[in-house]
Amino acid sequence: MTQHLHSKRLPGPGAGKVLGAVLGLVAALSLGAVGQARAAAPASAPAPVPSGADRFSDQPHGFASLAGGTTGGAGGKVVTVTDQASLAKYAAAEDPYIIRVSGSIAVEPFGSNIIVGSNKTIIGVGDSGEIVHGELHLDPGTHNVIIRNLTIRDSYVEGDWDGKTQDFDAIQMDTVDHVWIDHNRLTHMGDGLIDLRKDSQYITVSYNQFSNHNKAFGIGWTTNVKTQVTIDHNWFTGTKQRNPSADNCAYAHLYNNYLSAQVSDGDPVWTYGNWSRGHTKMVIENSYYDGVQHPYQADATAELVQRGSILKNTTGRTDEWGAAFDPRRFYDYRLDPAAAVPALVTRFSGPQKRIGVTLHVPGDYPTVQAAVDAVPDGNTAPVTVAVAPGTYRAKVYIPATRPNIVLQGTGHDRSDTVIVYDTPAEYGGSTGSATVRIAANDVTARNLTFSNDFDEAAVELNGEQALAMKTTGDRIVFENTAFLGNQDTLMTDSPKLTTVSRVYIRDSYIEGDVDFVYGRATTVIERSVIRLLSRGSTTNNGYLTAASTWTGNPYGFLITRSKVVSDAPEQSFHLGRPWHPGGEPAAVAQVLIRDTELPAAVRSSPWTDMSGFSWKDARFAEYRTYGPGAGVTADRPQMSDADARTHTVADYLKGHDNWAPYSRR
Incomplete structure (x- = not known):
């Protein structure tokens, strides 16, 4: 992206890190006794019955x-x-x-x-x-x-x-x-x-x-x-x-x-x-x-x-x-x-649909990229790349030819397994700066942290974009993940303007300052925490979204049932601005923030212009937002109840194939 403001990273170690409990489902069996004779009793009581997941261990x-x-x-x-x-x-x-x-x-x-x-x-x-x-x-x-x-x-x-x-x-x-x-x-x-x-x-x-x-x-x-x-x-x-x-x-x-x-x-x-x-x-x-x-x-x-x-x-x-x-x-x-x-x-016993191939990092493969490279082109069945706790300072690229990959952190918490690099856009463009790039379809990431820890305060550059994640594939899911960065932390995109890709993010954490959730993919962020980082300004610390939705796509970004937090000064952060890459007139942002708590850092006029394009020509709206940063003014379009009924998670994601990742728990 271009025309981003100079930004300063919030000082202090671990800024923006949020600890969350890991929710797990434990399968239990309720089995009654039957009428039969028992042979000699065991010397001690049997151990607890393991869950169904344990029975499919690789x-x-x-x-x-x-x-x-x-x-x-x-x-x-x-x-x-x-x-x-x-x-x-x-x-x-x-x-x-x-x-x-x-x-x-x-x-x-x-x-x-x-x-x-x-x-x-x-x-x-x-x-x-x-x-x-x-x-x-x-x-x-x-x-x-x-x-x-x-x-x-x-x-x-x-x-x-x-x-x-x-x-x-x-x-x-x-x-x-x-x-x-x-x-x-x-x-x-x-x-x-x-x-x-x-x-x-x-x-x-x-x-x-x-x-x-x-x-x-x-x-x-x-x-x-x-x-x-x-x-x-x-x-x-x-x-x-x-x-x-x-x-x-x-x-x-x-x-x-x-x-x-x-x-x-x-x-x-x-x-x-x-x-x-x-x-x-x-x-x-x-x-x-x-x-x-x-x-x-x-x-x-x-x-x-x-x-x-x-x-x-x-x-x-x-x-x-x-x-x-x-x-x-x-x-x-x-x-x-x-x-x-x-x-x-x-x-x-016997063959099970849920049993698949798991590639372990490290051990079986020395790096995440080596495990991804082991997956065949045209892959049609899910392959899990199980990443052990640790910090992996390396870039990862999942090409379009390798779909159906699951990146799974195996630690107790998503913060236990971190994939991080520190490349800014100055040294490879915004795409080249991304720590992780996902070009394939049908990729899921769970229980991981993705980070770009480029220190923008330490180096003076013309462009300070530094992506933690960029996706262009369709049907991408992030569960219990964290995205850490400053400018352009998370880009959800598609291969070209008129191609619709879908991304679903739930139970996750995203932080940044300038346009840190951006791109043209249809993207749903649900049940997540979004942190607006302060750049030290009392008037303008940045922008949450910069959508570039194709005019033929009615669904851009949906942030729902989430919580936006910030320690930036009051009235110093925008919810978004319309990004028209290269001045493309057919890229008209669509962003809906609904049923979400907003902090005092959000401006009472939360949308703003970008590169000569007026925010009023974009498709920005709120619906039932609440908290100290919420409100209804002439500069805060509110979606009607009737329109809200067709702007649900299902509406954003279903597409032509009725994709419903939110139904799988």
Whole structure:
């Protein structure tokens, strides 16, 4: 922008920073008791039931989290595959990859293997990613693999119920380490659903559905006692045996699993639930067995400790002998009550729409920009860039080719995670000064602070614009964010004058002095705090808005249900002025401030001219503003009740696609 007044930053450290409580929603389950017999009571009361969000964590738990952990393809590129050739290419590649399976991939020839190399994440997009007629196969020596949110199904050969003709597993592993298999649906395959074989180590199998199968999940095929495996919150239904069978495991920890609707074919021996075989040490906790023959059993050479499980309509063996081991010596975990397991596991196991790709900064990626660069062009499914608490002094650019990104600060408060730089417009133009630029559509930022800390008081320049944020994309959301700066703090724009982009800001904080909320995008600021900084003047400290709305767009800026605060002198701040970039006559500001508290710093004539364009020709209005800075005068246009009914948050944002981000809480 041009023709901005010289401004002085309010002195003092941390000026303008507002601390706000972080509001969170905690999911709770109300689960009543059912009529059933309880096995031996646990030694202590179970830990609280974790929320639904905890059950979709992208971080592995149990044995897969030990000895360096399991990160899969973290640090590598994100790719989306829709065909067998692409899946096979990236799965077997030497480099790390996060491979998203979109839709159904039918593998040919029937029953063929997809070889999965080390350092890979294979994850379904939404709940519809699936591999049909094929096996994910991990050769000896493979390590660090995550398989999540997939359906793998239907390689069963008719008449081969025992899997003797074709070895068509869903997932087969030989002598591997650090593998996490989570939230998958495995059904109706040729031999095993999971074959975990030959000295594999540091494995976690969680929240999967095993169904419509004979030999569900076998572990062993070795005389060595090396495997360490955590098996939790899985649903075995319509299966006959190996639920699981664990042979010669050093440690097998099974908890909160649900076994139901077991196949009943009259087999007195090979129809069973869990089996501790060979020299396995097995611990079972708070699981639920409904209609299961031989719920849990152990060889005389093995050990099995069971605590707190529920048996309903069961028959046969419930062996318990030996000391086994204490899982808490190895890792922490939270037990759900056994009575809650059927409801929890049926609800949360298997593929879930809300599970997506998360890129962690730092750790997986050294910088925010590196994580953004890992997202593929034309990205169609949300990718979360999770930014750990800290101050990141760097610029970030999300290009138009990389939509569907979520920037998520992971600290307790938005002030914990700060992205900041100090470039003024003098050294790159107003766009070049922006600490963060978002040109892509469908980007969300949460729990972050964006700042441009250029010290305009220390340097004399012709232009002192220094943007914290500039957006040109459509459907941009900021939740619980802060924007810190002075002149031109936040620019919400569009690619060109006649293109309408929409931005929704809620529960946030914005500070500045000259034109610090400006641009031509349709922008809603709701339930937020806006601070007008003082430049030390007793008469003119600046302007809140400088809209440049296209005349063909009835909706520019809406500030609603918010609070404007300031320690600037009374009658020294304008609510806005009309910005016509380059003298463009078709850019006619539209600004409505409604249901918002205004401070005494706001002038009684709050709108003013700019660059020869009269404010009276713009579309400025207030509606039900209040506080010491509110009032009704000849120079304060008030919107009528009738017009206010068509100037709501929904009206500003809905567009042609009925976008409604405010409805998602």
